[in-house]
Amino acid sequence: MNKKKFLVIVMICFFITIQLLLLNTSPNKWDSASFLDTIEKVSQGKIEIFRLVSFEYLHELYYILGFIFLKLFSVFNLNVELTTLLMSILMGSLIPIFMYRFVSNIYSNEFLGIAAGFLSMFNPLILWYSNEIMIGIPTLFFITLAFYLLSKFFINHKNYLLILSSFVLGLSLLLRFSSIFVFPAFLFLILIQKGSRKNRMINVLRSAFFIFAPILIYIFYCIIFKDGDISKFFYISNSATPSMNNFNIPSMIFLIGFLINSFTSFFSLSLILGIFTVIVLMGKKKIKFNHDFKLKFMFPVIWIFFFLVYSRFLPTYIGQYSRHNLIIIPGFILLYIAIIYYLKPYLNRKTIFFIIILLSTFCFSIDMTILLHMNFYKFLDFFLFKNNGANFLKYFLITCFFVCLFHIIFKSLFRKCLIRKHKKMFNIIFILFFICITSLLYTIPILYLNHTKINHEKAEALWFSKNTPEDALIISGHEYPFNKFYAKPREIVFINDIDYVQLKHMIEFYLQNNRSVFFSDNSYITNSELMEDKNYKFIKVSEISKKNLRNQYEHEFHYMNYYLMKKSVNIPIFKIEKRIDIVS
Numbered sequence: 001m002n003k004k005k006f007l008v009i010v011m012i013c014f015f016i017t018i019q020l021l022l023l024n025t026s027p028n029k030w031d032s033a034s035f036l037d038t039i040e041k042v043s044q045g046k047i048e049i050f051r052l053v054s055f056e057y058l059h060e061l062y063y064i065l066g067f068i069f070l071k072l073f074s075v076f077n078l079n080v081e082l083t084t085l086l087m088s089i090l091m092g093s094l095i096p097i098f099m100y101r102f103v104s105n106i107y108s109n110e111f112l113g114i115a116a117g118f119l120s121m122f123n124p125l126i127l128w129y130s131n132e133i134m135i136g137i138p139t140l141f142f143i144t145l146a147f148y149l150l151s152k153f154f155i156n157h158k159n160y161l162l163i164l165s166s167f168v169l170g171l172s173l174l175l176r177f178s179s180i181f182v183f184p185a186f187l188f189l190i191l192i193q194k195g196s197r198k199n200r201m202i203n204v205l206r207s208a209f210f211i212f213a214p215i216l217i218y219i220f221y222c223i224i225f226k227d228g229d230i231s232k233f234f235y236i237s238n239s240a241t242p243s244m245n246n247f248n249i250p251s252m253i254f255l256i257g258f259l260i261n262s263f264t265s266f267f268s269l270s271l272i273l274g275i276f277t278v279i280v281l282m283g284k285k286k287i288k289f290n291h292d293f294k295l296k297f298m299f300p301v302i303w304i305f306f307f308l309v310y311s312r313f314l315p316t317y318i319g320q321y322s323r324h325n326l327i328i329i330p331g332f333i334l335l336y337i338a339i340i341y342y343l344k345p346y347l348n349r350k351t352i353f354f355i356i357i358l359l360s361t362f363c364f365s366i367d368m369t370i371l372l373h374m375n376f377y378k379f380l381d382f383f384l385f386k387n388n389g390a391n392f393l394k395y396f397l398i399t400c401f402f403v404c405l406f407h408i409i410f411k412s413l414f415r416k417c418l419i420r421k422h423k424k425m426f427n428i429i430f431i432l433f434f435i436c437i438t439s440l441l442y443t444i445p446i447l448y449l450n451h452t453k454i455n456h457e458k459a460e461a462l463w464f465s466k467n468t469p470e471d472a473l474i475i476s477g478h479e480y481p482f483n484k485f486y487a488k489p490r491e492i493v494f495i496n497d498i499d500y501v502q503l504k505h506m507i508e509f510y511l512q513n514n515r516s517v518f519f520s521d522n523s524y525i526t527n528s529e530l531m532e533d534k535n536y537k538f539i540k541v542s543e544i545s546k547k548n549l550r551n552q553y554e555h556e557f558h559y560m561n562y563y564l565m566k567k568s569v570n571i572p573i574f575k576i577e578k579r580i581d582i583v584s
Contacts, residue, residue, distance in 0.1 A: 015093040016123050032133040033481035040080045041065035061174040062135050084133050091141040092130025096120035098144035105151035115432050119333045124438040135175045136326040142172040166210035185303035192294045270363040274339035276488045296338040303331030347427045361400045459544050461486035473510045475519035500529045517576040542573040
């Protein structure tokens with residue numbers, strides 16, 4: 001077995017091992033339970049695979065992938081939830097491999113390819129969402145696979161690789177619409193390749209056609225199996241409706257804050273610092289604006305730029321969902337690789353390396369401290385500008401001491417083990433190792449927290465499934481998808497989707513037939529007409545302890561924020577009965 005194959009196997013095994021050790025068999029997202037419910041119905045034949053009705057637009061491909069995976073793993077007799085989760089883990093484990101091979105091919109540098117692979121493997125967002133049942137990781141899987149196949153085309157110049165890579169990239173659009181903003185980077189990469197202008201333009205046009213081929217197939221699919229209904233393809237939810245009102249200074253500040261909170265560690269301030277350094281070197285003509293610069297620096301910038309511009313046209317709150325931004329993670333990783341590539345001549349100079357470590361540690365200190373607090377604006381004001389910054393200075397100096405100590409230990413333990421040709425790259429190896437370790441220190445506790453704590457939606461659904469009759473009516477608020485999946489075969493009603501008159505008829509029907517009606521107290525129901533109805537009495541029958549819950553309003557914007565756990569509250573469960581005095 002050659003070294004490349006061995007490294008690939010090691011990377012896959014290591015990634016899967018981390019995920020299995022911290023396996024989260026409890027979906028933590030509202031969408032996860034919806035996906036699970038549809039995939040289960042498809043696997044049971046309740047929904048024909050060619051007549052899927054999406055919960056939202058363009059999710060049929062995800063359900064088909066889940067159906068195929070269930071069939072492949074049916075011999076292991078795993079439940080739908082665990083099998084679908086393993087699909088996400090497997091796809092997530094292949095993303096670092098594709099990044100490793102892609103960078104190795106376009107840089108013709110195995111070391112930088114390994115660096116890209118490990119940056120992907122230890123990236124907090126990829127680690128986190130590979131342990132979730134969501135469409136983000138499958139989308140990223142298709143995107144990174146497409147770029148890997150494209151890099152193979154640049155080496156072999158076989159047209160089928162260009163066609164296949166373009167088609168695979170097009171499939172990502174059938175999972176998440178925002179992947180369309182990766183297309184310019186993909187076509188740009190083809191356009192800047194060496195060769196005649198005519199051949200490059202032909203390749204761009206050929207690629208563009210096959211990128212959109214899956215969309216054409218989808219439209220034909222709708223015409224044949226959905227009676228010509230292609231409305232799902234053109235549907236844009238209110239949360240994704242573009243708005244010029246969001247392109248303003250507060251919105252841009254929000255974007256900067258989001259980047260600081262979501263792409264650390266070392267995916268925020270230190271990255272900005274690296275980009276600034278490269279620009280300064282360009283100004284001093286240490287780096288030339290040539291084909292090499294377009295390939296290594298401009299390409300990832302284009303990858304990131306189009307999506308960030310798009311995100312500013314959306315309602316502000318949509319930006320807080322980090323899963324929507326997974327598709328630009330490879331762009332950030334490639335930007336890191338470009339910065340390392342251009343700074344490599346300077347990293348072995350002791351004075352410059354010390355300054356880089358000092359500045360990186362400063363950025364890391366800000367990143368890590370901000371992430372542990374809910375409101376980073378107030379926190380920065382308090383931590384940096386009030387009290388003369390004494391608290392932050394103290395934290396920074398302690399962190400800097402440990403980083404320097406870590407560098408000494410790392411050097412003494414591993415330098416003798418390094419191959420001679422890699423000894424000159426020791427400082428680069430240390431920086432990459434430091435990024436990976438800090439990412440793990442930053443991510444694994446959260447994955448463990450995710451493993452041991454279930455959110456309130458599933459906790460309620462499990463209570464209903466264990467403590468209520470199967471013929472009961474459950475009135476659901478925000479936890480509706482979880483109740484729908486875990487509390488079946490009970491009748492589950494989403495209070496926001498039903499007229500109150502109709503809901504009252506349902507309650508009356510169940511009570512007249514001596515069947516139970518339950519609901520849990522949350523904002524959707526507490527503020528509804530139901531709680532104000534004097535015809536019923538609400539008997540508290542149980543309470544779910546807050547120690548098993550997350551705060552109902554925990555946004556993914558704060559998905560690494562421990563503080564919100566303290567805001568969880570006990571959730572009471574009520575049974576509805578007819579008031580005796582009114583009945584008499």
